[in-house]
Amino acid sequence: MSITLFQFKPMFGLPNLSPFCMKLETYLRMAEIEHSVVAIKNLKASPTGKAPYVDIDGQVITDSGLIIQHLERTHGHRVDGKLTLAQRAESLALQRMMEEHLYWVMVYMRWVDPQTRGAWRPYLKEFLGLPGFLTPFIARASEKGIMKGLRSQGVGRHPPEVIWQAGIADVQALAHWLGNREWGCNDAPSSFDACLSAFVGNILMTPWDNPLRAATRKHTNLVAHFVRVMTRYFPELGLTQEAG
Ligand SMILES: N[C@@H](CCC(=O)N[C@@H](CS)C(=O)NCC(=O)O)C(=O)O
The missing domain is CATH 1.20.1050 (Glutathione S-transferase Yfyf (Class Pi); Chain A, domain 2)
Known part of the structure; x- marks a missing residue:
C-alpha cells in the first residue's frame, strides 16, 4: 500500500501550522503506518479545497477525521481500537x-x-x-x-x-x-x-x-x-x- 500525505510545510518548530494536518501526521506516526509527505503550496488538487488530503493507492481522501477512520478500518484499528x-x-x-x-x-x-x-x-x-x-x-x-x-x-x-x-x-x-x-x-x-x-x-x-x-x-x-x-x-x- 502506498500512502502520500499532502500538507503545508512545517514552521515555527511545529510539524504543521494546520492543526488538522498535524493531527493526521501524528496519527500516522502513532499507528506506524508507512507514508510519504508532500509539501503543498496551494489547495487546487484537493477535492474539497482543504488540507490535509491523502492519496492511498490512487484513491484521494480528504478530511483528517475521515482519513483516520479509513486508516483505522484498513489497518486493524491500531490506535483507537483499545478505547471503550x-x-x-x-x-x-x-x-x-x-x-x-x-x-x-x-x-x-x-x-x-x-x-x-x-x-x-x-x-x-x-x-x-x-x-x-x-x-x-x-x-x-x-x-x-x-x-x-x-x-x-x-x-x-x-x-x-x-x-x-x-x-x-x-x-x-x-x-x-x-x-x-x-x-x-x-x-x-x-x-x-x-x-x-x-x-x-x-x-x-x-x-x-x-x-x-x-x-x-x-x-x-x-x-x-x-x-x-x-x-x-x-x-x-x-x-x-x-x-x-
Ligand atoms: N474538517 C477538515 C478541516 C480541514 C481544514 O479546515 N483545513 C484548513 C487548514 S487548517 C484549510 O485547508 N483551509 C483552507 C480553506 O478553507 O480554504 C479536516 O479535518 O481535515
Missing part, C-alpha cells in the same frame, strides 16, 4: 469541540487579530513560497475570504474580548478534563492525543502573544502533554519543556 465505546464518544465530542469551535478562535487569532495579522504576512510568503510582490494581494484576498468564513460560522460576529473568552473556555475545559493523566482516553495514546497536541501546539508555538496563548501557557498539564507527544512522535524537531 464511552471513551470513543468522549474522544469524538472533544475533538469536535476543538475542530468546530476552538479552531475558529484560532483562525481569528492568526488571520484577524490586528497584532498578529501584520506579523503573519512575511510568514505567509514563506509558508506558500510566494514571490514578494504577490504577497500583499494574496494576503488581502485570503484575509477577506477568512473573515467571511468567520462571520458565517458565527464566531466572527462577536467583539474580540468575547472571541478570546470563547477559546479560553474551551482550553480550560480540555485542561480540566485531562487533569493529571498522561494520555486523554486510556493509558496509551489515541487519536484524541494527536488532536489535542495539534491544537495546543498551534496555540503555543506561533510567536505572538495574545490572550488565548497566555491562558493556554498557564495550563501546565496541556503544555506537558504537547511536549510528551512531540518528544515521542517528532523527536527530530527537538522540542523541550521550555517551548511552552
Whole structure:
C-alpha cells in the first residue's frame, strides 16, 4: 500500500501550522503506518479545497477525521481500537469541540487579530513560497475570504474580548478534563492525543502573544502533554519543556 500525505510545510518548530494536518501526521506516526509527505503550496488538487488530503493507492481522501477512520478500518484499528465505546464518544465530542469551535478562535487569532495579522504576512510568503510582490494581494484576498468564513460560522460576529473568552473556555475545559493523566482516553495514546497536541501546539508555538496563548501557557498539564507527544512522535524537531 502506498500512502502520500499532502500538507503545508512545517514552521515555527511545529510539524504543521494546520492543526488538522498535524493531527493526521501524528496519527500516522502513532499507528506506524508507512507514508510519504508532500509539501503543498496551494489547495487546487484537493477535492474539497482543504488540507490535509491523502492519496492511498490512487484513491484521494480528504478530511483528517475521515482519513483516520479509513486508516483505522484498513489497518486493524491500531490506535483507537483499545478505547471503550464511552471513551470513543468522549474522544469524538472533544475533538469536535476543538475542530468546530476552538479552531475558529484560532483562525481569528492568526488571520484577524490586528497584532498578529501584520506579523503573519512575511510568514505567509514563506509558508506558500510566494514571490514578494504577490504577497500583499494574496494576503488581502485570503484575509477577506477568512473573515467571511468567520462571520458565517458565527464566531466572527462577536467583539474580540468575547472571541478570546470563547477559546479560553474551551482550553480550560480540555485542561480540566485531562487533569493529571498522561494520555486523554486510556493509558496509551489515541487519536484524541494527536488532536489535542495539534491544537495546543498551534496555540503555543506561533510567536505572538495574545490572550488565548497566555491562558493556554498557564495550563501546565496541556503544555506537558504537547511536549510528551512531540518528544515521542517528532523527536527530530527537538522540542523541550521550555517551548511552552
Ligand atoms: N474538517 C477538515 C478541516 C480541514 C481544514 O479546515 N483545513 C484548513 C487548514 S487548517 C484549510 O485547508 N483551509 C483552507 C480553506 O478553507 O480554504 C479536516 O479535518 O481535515
